[in-house]
Amino acid sequence: MSHAAVQISGVRFTYPDGREALCGADLRVEHGQRVALLGPNGAGKTTLALQLNGIHRPDAGDVEIGGLPVTDPNLAEVRRRVGMVFQDADDQLFMPTVREDVAFGPANLGLRGDELASRVTKALEGVGAAELADRAPHHLSGGERRRVALATVLAMRPDVLVLDEPTSGLDPAGRRELIGVLQGLPITQLAITHDLPFALELCERAVIVDGGRVVADGATADLLADEELLHAHRLELPFGLDPRTVPPSRPR
Amino acid sequence: MHAPDGFLNAGTAVATGAISAGALGMALRQTREQLGDKQVPLAGIAAAFIFAAQMFNFPVAAGTTGHLLGGALAAVLLGPAMGAVVVAVVVVVQALAFADGGLTALGYNVFNMAIVTAFGGYAIFRLLRRILPRNATGVIGATALAAGLSVVLSATAFSIQWLFGATAPVPFDTVFGSMVGVHLLIGIGEAVLSGMAVGAVLAARPDLVYGARDLDRAALADRPAMGMREFVIAGLLVALLFAVVVSQFAAPDPDGLERVAEDTGFAESAQEHALGGGIFADYATAGIGNETLSLAIAGVVGVVITLAVMTGLFMAVRDRRRAAASGPTGDRTAA
Amino acid sequence: MGAGHAHPLYVHEHSPVHRLAPEVKLAAAFAFVLAVAVTPREAIWAFAIDAATVGLVIRLARLPVRFVAARLAIILPFIAFAFLIPFVASGERIDVLGVSVSQVGLWGTWNIIAKATLGAGVSILLAGTTEVPQLLRGLERLRVPPTLTTIAAFMVRYLELLAAELGRMRTAMTARGYDPRWLWQVRPIAAGAGALFIRSYERGERVHAAMLSRGYSGAMPTIDERVASRREWLAAASAPLTAGIAAAVALAVVA
Numbered sequence: 057m058s059h060a061a062v063q064i065s066g067v068r069f070t071y072p073d074g075r076e077a078l079c080g081a082d083l084r085v086e087h088g089q090r091v092a093l094l095g096p097n098g099a100g101k102t103t104l105a106l107q108l109n110g111i112h113r114p115d116a117g118d119v120e121i122g123g124l125p126v127t128d129p130n131l132a133e134v135r136r137r138v139g140m141v142f143q144d145a146d147d148q149l150f151m152p153t154v155r156e157d158v159a160f161g162p163a164n165l166g167l168r169g170d171e172l173a174s175r176v177t178k179a180l181e182g183v184g185a186a187e188l189a190d191r192a193p194h195h196l197s198g199g200e201r202r203r204v205a206l207a208t209v210l211a212m213r214p215d216v217l218v219l220d221e222p223t224s225g226l227d228p229a230g231r232r233e234l235i236g237v238l239q240g241l242p243i244t245q246l247a248i249t250h251d252l253p254f255a256l257e258l259c260e261r262a263v264i265v266d267g268g269r270v271v272a273d274g275a276t277a278d279l280l281a282d283e284e285l286l287h288a289h290r291l292e293l294p295f296g297l298d299p300r301t302v303p304p305s306r307p308r
Numbered sequence: 309m310h311a312p313d314g315f316l317n318a319g320t321a322v323a324t325g326a327i328s329a330g331a332l333g334m335a336l337r338q339t340r341e342q343l344g345d346k347q348v349p350l351a352g353i354a355a356a357f358i359f360a361a362q363m364f365n366f367p368v369a370a371g372t373t374g375h376l377l378g379g380a381l382a383a384v385l386l387g388p389a390m391g392a393v394v395v396a397v398v399v400v401v402q403a404l405a406f407a408d409g410g411l412t413a414l415g416y417n418v419f420n421m422a423i424v425t426a427f428g429g430y431a432i433f434r435l436l437r438r439i440l441p442r443n444a445t446g447v448i449g450a451t452a453l454a455a456g457l458s459v460v461l462s463a464t465a466f467s468i469q470w471l472f473g474a475t476a477p478v479p480f481d482t483v484f485g486s487m488v489g490v491h492l493l494i495g496i497g498e499a500v501l502s503g504m505a506v507g508a509v510l511a512a513r514p515d516l517v518y519g520a521r522d523l524d525r526a527a528l529a530d531r532p533a534m535g536m537r538e539f540v541i542a543g544l545l546v547a548l549l550f551a552v553v554v555s556q557f558a559a560p561d562p563d564g565l566e567r568v569a570e571d572t573g574f575a576e577s578a579q580e581h582a583l584g585g586g587i588f589a590d591y592a593t594a595g596i597g598n599e600t601l602s603l604a605i606a607g608v609v610g611v612v613i614t615l616a617v618m619t620g621l622f623m624a625v626r627d628r629r630r631a632a633a634s635g636p637t638g639d640r641t642a643a
Numbered sequence: 644m645g646a647g648h649a650h651p652l653y654v655h656e657h658s659p660v661h662r663l664a665p666e667v668k669l670a671a672a673f674a675f676v677l678a679v680a681v682t683p684r685e686a687i688w689a690f691a692i693d694a695a696t697v698g699l700v701i702r703l704a705r706l707p708v709r710f711v712a713a714r715l716a717i718i719l720p721f722i723a724f725a726f727l728i729p730f731v732a733s734g735e736r737i738d739v740l741g742v743s744v745s746q747v748g749l750w751g752t753w754n755i756i757a758k759a760t761l762g763a764g765v766s767i768l769l770a771g772t773t774e775v776p777q778l779l780r781g782l783e784r785l786r787v788p789p790t791l792t793t794i795a796a797f798m799v800r801y802l803e804l805l806a807a808e809l810g811r812m813r814t815a816m817t818a819r820g821y822d823p824r825w826l827w828q829v830r831p832i833a834a835g836a837g838a839l840f841i842r843s844y845e846r847g848e849r850v851h852a853a854m855l856s857r858g859y860s861g862a863m864p865t866i867d868e869r870v871a872s873r874r875e876w877l878a879a880a881s882a883p884l885t886a887g888i889a890a891a892v893a894l895a896v897v898a
Contacts, residue, residue, distance in 0.1 A: 073515065111852045132858060140856040147849040150349065150800055152776035164858030194803050212857060312718045314758025318680040336790055345861035348790065349854060350847040352797020353805075357843040359798065360805040366832050367823040376836070385840060397795045404669075404782075405651040405775045405799070407714055407766035410759065411676045475758075476725075476751025477732040500826060501833050508837025516844055 059123030061087045061216050061244040067107055067117035068268075077103040079268040080117070085216075085244060087122075092255035092276055093248040095265035096290035101248045102143070104265060105218050108246075109138040122215055136165060139214030143221040145201040149193035154180070154204050157193060161212040179211035180204070183237050199230025203237060210241075219247040223254050252280055252293055256302060264289050277302065310402060311417055311466075313410030320473025325415025331423045331621070332396050338389035338624050351386075355394040355401075358382055362398070366501055374497045379425020379462070380455035381502040384433055384447075384519040385509065389624040392426035416469055420462045427620025428613060429458030433519055434623055443530035444510050447520045452503025456495035461613060463491035468610045480606060651799070652714065652770035659878075660704035660772045664871030665781025667879040672769045674883035676762045678890045684754035686893030690761070693886050697764045700882055706771045714767045718759050725755040775799045784870075793863050801846070809839060 062085040069078040077100045085091050093101050106112045107119050110126045119126040121137050142148045151157035158176045167175060180186045183203040188196060196204060202222065209217065222238070223231045231254070238245065238258055249255055255262055255276055262279045264272040266289045272279055279285065280299040286292060293299070316324075339347050358378045365375050378398075383391030396418050402408040409417045433454035440446035467484040474480075509517055514528045660668070675693075682689050701711060729739075732748025739749075773781070776799075779792040812835045821831055 106852065109856050111855055132860075135856055135858050138856075140853070142849065142853050142856075144846075144849065146801075146804055147846060148853045150797060150850050150854065152796060152800060160854075160859075160864065161857035163864030164860070194800070208857065312721050312759035313676050313680060313762025314755045315721070318677065321680065332791070333788070336788060340790070345855075345859065346848075346851050348793050348863070349797060349850040350844070352794045353801050353843050353847040353850065354840075355794060355798035356801040356805045357840055359802055360809050360839065361836050363806060363809060364832060364836055366829045367825055393791075393794065397791065397798055400791075401775070401795050401798060403766065404778050405653075405770050407652055407763060407770045408717055410762040411673055411766060411769075412680045412762065475754050476728045477734050477745060477747040478728055478751070479733055482731055497826060500829060501836065504830055504833030505836040505840065508834040509840055512837070513841050513844075516841060 059120065060084045061089065061122060062108060062246070063118075063120040063123075064104070064107065065118050067104075067114040067119060069103060069107065069112055069114050077268055078107070078114070081265070081269050083263060083270055083273075085246060087215075088242065088244055089261060090245040090247070090259040092259040092262040093246060093265060094250075094252070094255060094262055094279075094289075094291060099266045099289075100268040101265050102220055103268075105140065105220060105246070105248060108216070108218055109135045109140055111140075136212055137215045139209030139212055139217045141202075141205055141209050141217065141219045141222060143224065145198075145205040146193070148205040148208060149201065152192060153189070154185070154191050154193060154196075155189040157204070158189075158208050158211050161208060165212065175211050179207040182210055182241075183207045184233065197230070199226050199233060202226060202230065202234055206234075206237065214243065216244040216246065217241065219245065219249075221248055221250065223249065223251045250291075252291070253297060256280060256299055264291070310399070310409030310421075311413045313412045314475060315410075315413060316416060316469055316473035317475055318412065320469055321412045321415050323415070323472075324419045324469065328396070328415050328418040328423060331427075331617075332393065332418070334621065335389040335392045335396075335426075335624070339387075339393055342387065342390065351390055351394055351397070354382070354386055354390070355397045358394055359398050359401075361505075364501075366497060374494060376501050377421065377425065377459060377462075377494075377498055378502075379422060380429030380433065380451070380458040380498070381505060383426040383430040383620070384451045384454070384502070384506055385517055387518040387624065387627065388427050388430035388620045390518075391430065392422050395422035395426055398422075416466070420465045420469075424462050424465045424613060424617060425458040427618075427624070428461045428616035429454045429620070430519070430623065431616045431619035432457050432461075434619075437519070442523065443527050444507070444514075444520075444523075445530075447510060447517070447523070448503045448507045451506040451519070452499040455502035456499030459491050459495035459498045460488055461616065463487040464609050465613050468606060468613065471606050484606070484609075650803075651775050652767060653774050654706055654710065654771045656705045656772070658704045658772065660700060660768070663772075663879055664875050665773050665777040666784040667781075667871045667875045668769055668773055669778070669781045669785060671879040671883050672765050674880075675886050676765050678883055678886035679758055679761045681894070682758075682886075682890040683893050683897045684750055684757070685897060686889070689889040689893040690757045692889045693761050694764075696882050696885050697761060697768065701764070701768055704768060704772045706768065710771070711764070711767055714771075715760065715763050718763050721759055722756055725752045725759075728752045728755075789863065797850075801843075805839065805843060808842065809835070812839070 062083065064081055064083040067078050067081045068076075070076045081100070081104055083104075093104070095101050103112060107114060107126070108121065110119075110131050113126070121134050124130050124134060124137070126134050149157050151160055155176055158179050159172055162172055162175045176189070177186065180189055183206050185200060185203050185207055188200060188204060193201065193204065206219075206222075217238075219238075222234060226234065231251075235254065235258060238247075245259070247255065247259060259276050262274065262276040263270050264279065264285070271289065272285055277299045280293060283293075339351060343350055358381075361376045361378050361381070363375065379391065379395050382394050385391070386394060399409065399418050399421050400414065403411060403414055403417070433450050436450035436453055437446065440449050464484070464487070467480065467487050470478075470483045471480045474483075506517060506519075510520060510528060514520060514523070514525075520528065675696075679690075679693055682693070701708075728751045729744035729748035732745035732751060734745045734747040736743045737746045737749075738744075769778075776796060779796050779799075783789050783792045816831055816835070823829060823832070
């Protein structure tokens with residue numbers, strides 16, 4: 057297989073209000089890799105993520121998912137391949153019950169009946185939320201909500217998982233449960249995050265995005281050890297954390 | 309405003325129901341063309357906003373409070389078609405899930421609270437935009453006046469329906485006078501709140517105000533100050549003037565008028581020529597001092613409401629056509 | 644009126660009324676209130692039968708009487724208006740407790756009170772025994788356009804969220820000493836409404852993006868396909884039939 061899980065080449069994107077969010081972003085992610093997307097607020101991380109499944113389309117440059125270019129005729133397949141977990145789980149959980157919400161994606165893929173039901177059950181079991189199926193999304197705790205949001209995406213059996221600030225707003229236990237779930241998933245993962253210990257623990261590779269392009273790329277521990285680099289891009293390790301003393305995340 | 313069952317007769321309920329359903333169907337098609345597959349999430353959450361905005365209690369005087377109704381505000385922010393859809397959804401869900409407003413009253417409640425306020429309010433808004441300066445203050449002023457008048461228009465629509473479907477022997481002019489009088493006061497609050505809410509949106513995301521899409525950045529940045537206190541006092545004065553004019557027509561003392569009529573031997577003849585008695589509810593016209601005048605007012609007012617609503621509908625259609633002709637719009641996605 | 648609460652009326656219970664298919668309940672409720680609406684007001688006995696029917700179904704649904712009574716209060720302003728009618732109404736006057744009132748006016752008062760109370764009772768019964776998503780599904784099966792019901796479903800989903808945002812906004816204002824008493828002090832409230840609109844609109848766009856990401860192409864997939872049985876229709880029809888027969892007999896007697 058010569059093609060990558062994700063291939064972004066020279067992507068430029070300007071918002072309708074004139075704000076230039078991406079100016080020549082390049083990124084290649086191999087199959088099964090877990091990559092942390094770091095960078096200050098407004099650097100273009102979320103905009104970059106939304107290019108991956110064609111919510112935004114580049115003004116210039118190309119995006120390919122597993123060798124498949126993101127173009128109109130491929131849009132349905134691209135959106136099946138790329139699972140997007142949004143930052144605010146309330147944006148993602150829009151149906152009246154958890155079960156219906158998890159079923160939304162696979163039902164759009166054409167699944168019905170028992171096949172659909174078993175897809176839903178498996179996805180919920182995968183994130184340890186099987187008992188939440190009949191609850192209303194707005195009655196869930198923050199951690200439950202985040203895991204259910206993940207299940208809605210996993211139910212579509214994606215090849216690439218894109219997570220936008222997956223740990224924000226979670227209590228330590230909820231964060232730990234989420235990390236456990238993500239570590240057990242054998243698929244390509246891209247996580248936008250400000251949570252550097254999370255990046256260090258989950259992802260073997262990290263890239264820093266700033267000013268609409270990728271400005272640094274390397275092993276997560278190496279990037280995080282470079283104090284000057286972090287400082288230049290408004291990043292900072294939590295007090296007391298030394299990435300050189302942490303055992304490295306194991307690439308599978 | 310959420311009338312319960314039994315206020316108007318069954319025939320009026322069914323007739324207004326049919327009109328509302330028709331108008332709503334049209335508005336749904338319009339928003340579909342306007343927004344494509346964005347229609348459901350945007351309209352749904354906008355409806356939640358209007359519902360929540362109705363919970364925004366604001367002070368009126370000396371600590372008493374009122375709350376927003378939101379029909380005209382929705383029309384200015386979202387366009388008349390989507391505004392009507394959104395408020396109608398709110399009214400229907402309030403009746404079904406909150407038992408607020410009768411099931412047989414849904415026809416006229418939707419008509420008065422959603423169709424009249426959104427389409428009628430938007431027509432007034434557009435007319436005022438022509439008169440007022442082409443800047444942010446002009447939009448805010450037009451919103452405020454349109455919002456205030458839309459509430460009065462809604463109350464008037466109810467009075468007209470009373471003329472056709474009264475279930476109690478209260479003359480049309482009494483109902484008309486008191487409905488309009490009370491809603492003039494409510495309208496002031498609606499005007500102030502709607503105007504300033506649109507002002508706040510204009511300052512932060514002017515691209516989200518449907519009714520100001522014709523203005524460029526320079527015109528939007530031009531916002532001559534408008535004093536809050538002056539605005540409220542001016543509103544009160546206009547309302548008072550209006551109330552005085554209306555009360556001239558409405559019989560302030562029906563008994564007195566009746567006695568005059570009896571004394572002059574006018575009562576019997578008035579009873580007999582019962583103008584248009586066939587279609588009007590007997591109750592609503594019985595005991596009106598000057599029946600011809602009252603019905604003439606009702607007729608004129610009815611025509612005005614119909615015109616306003618039809619103008620709003622027409623504008624919604626025309627705006628769409630223009631937008632369609634000038635290429636794809638509506639993609640206002642932002643991170 | 645209509646303001647101040649973001650929680651639908653649903654009361655969790657396991658009663659035969661709760662179990663009925665939503666489209667059946669909706670159709671029965673509409674038919675019942677329509678029958679009440681055409682009942683001539685002089686037929687007090689017919690309203691008594693209607694009231695007994697509603698009372699019986701409320702018992703069957705195990706809705707707490709206090710809950711029903713509290714919710715009935717929503718029509719109080721209109722009842723108050725109804726009591727004004729005899730004083731402003733035209734027509735022959737009679738003396739009640741030494742006050743001259745209109746006789747037909749009194750009938751008008753009775754008419755509104757009876758029909759509004761019965762109507763509100765039915766609405767409370769419907770809302771109290773049917774969850775909102777079910778209500779909307781029922782509407783859809785009664786041929787209401789799915790676009791409308793889906794918009795309503797989204798509204799209900801995000802209502803509590805927006806109401807909570809609103810609450811936090813008000814708390815933040817109060818925390819900084821904002822206690823308005825006059826209309827010209829409302830600017831912060833209006834600015835809050837404007838901010839809430841922008842947030843709502845942006846949330847709408849994010850939700851749309853989330854829907855697209857999971858393959859949405861303009862139509863909601865239908866998942867639940869339970870159809871009401873004939874027995875359900877028959878059982879639910881008994882209430883509006885009773886009211887309908889009462890109304891028909893009353894109309895015949897009056898005519």
